[in-house]
Amino acid sequence: MIPLGFLLILAILIAFFHMLAPDHWIPLTSLSAKRGYSRTKKYGMATLIGGGHATISGAIGLLFLFLGFTFLRADVDELIYISIALLIVVGLYFIINGYGESKESNRHVENSIIAVSVFPDFAIIPIMVSASEYTLPYGLLIFIGFLISSILSINAIMFLNSKTVGKRMSEMKPENLDYVIGFLLLATALILLVFPSF
Numbered sequence: 001m002i003p004l005g006f007l008l009i010l011a012i013l014i015a016f017f018h019m020l021a022p023d024h025w026i027p028l029t030s031l032s033a034k035r036g037y038s039r040t041k042k043y044g045m046a047t048l049i050g051g052g053h054a055t056i057s058g059a060i061g062l063l064f065l066f067l068g069f070t071f072l073r074a075d076v077d078e079l080i081y082i083s084i085a086l087l088i089v090v091g092l093y094f095i096i097n098g099y100g101e102s103k104e105s106n107r108h109v110e111n112s113i114i115a116v117s118v119f120p121d122f123a124i125i126p127i128m129v130s131a132s133e134y135t136l137p138y139g140l141l142i143f144i145g146f147l148i149s150s151i152l153s154i155n156a157i158m159f160l161n162s163k164t165v166g167k168r169m170s171e172m173k174p175e176n177l178d179y180v181i182g183f184l185l186l187a188t189a190l191i192l193l194v195f196p197s198f
Contacts, residue, residue, distance in 0.1 A: 002130045002192070004138055008145045010191065014123045015054060015149035017184050021177065024049055025157050043155055050154035054147040057121040061128035068129075076133050083126035084189045090122050091185030098178030123188045130192065 019025070028049060032042040068079040124146055131139040 001133050004131070004134055004142070007127050007131050008142050010188070011124060011127050011142050011146040012149040014121065014127070014184075014188060015146045016153045018053075018121045018123070018181075019050060019150055019153035019157055021181060024053065024154050025161060028158065029161050042158060046154045046158045047151050050151040051147060053121065054143075054150035057124050058128070058143045058146065060120050060122075061125045064125050065129060065132055076129060079129045079132075080126055080192065083122075083129050084192055087122055087126060087185050087189040091182045091189065094178045094182030094185065098176070098182065123185055126189070126192050 025046070028042070028045055031037070032045070037045070064083065065079065068074045068082065072078075072082075074082070127142060127146075128139065131142045
């Protein structure tokens with residue numbers, strides 16, 4: 001059984017890094033500048049985006065658990081391996097997509113935005129499966145950590161966007177972002193695969 005504290009830290013870190021994806025903050029930055037949103041409205045919308053994305057990702061994790069236990073009649077260990085395999089496939093997709101984008105002559109960050117937007121944060125699924133070995137309140141604690149981290153992270157990125165750091169992030173090549181996301185997903189899969197041997 002993976003320690004609960006480790007799962008919570010992993011969920012918080014995954015939420016933070018996932019919010020770096022431009023589909024979460026570039027559209028809001030552009031829209032708020034174009035329409036002259038107040039600071040309150042801009043950060044309120046960032047909170048809705050972060051919270052909504054985390055909730056949808058958590059719902060997909062619950063659906064995965066429900067389908068796995070109900071229809072596959074799998075135990076937790078089998079579901080962990082299935083979810084890790086899914087994470088590896090999605091991580092490889094992003095790396096391959098990044099390589100494809102690096103070969104395009106007319107590259108725009110919108111290509112990455114579309115690719116990232118299609119996928120919810122699958123990295124939370126194996127964490128939720130691992131947490132299902134504990135009682136429901138502990139699983140809920142992990143989701144709340146993921147949710148809060150998502151909300152705080154996107155708000156922090158929106159704040160940094162007005163600074164030099166944010167401007168540099170928005171100039172990042174799309175393929176580099178895909179590589180980062182792909183490798184983070186693969187690293188999460190590897191950590192969850194080798195953790196019992198620590």
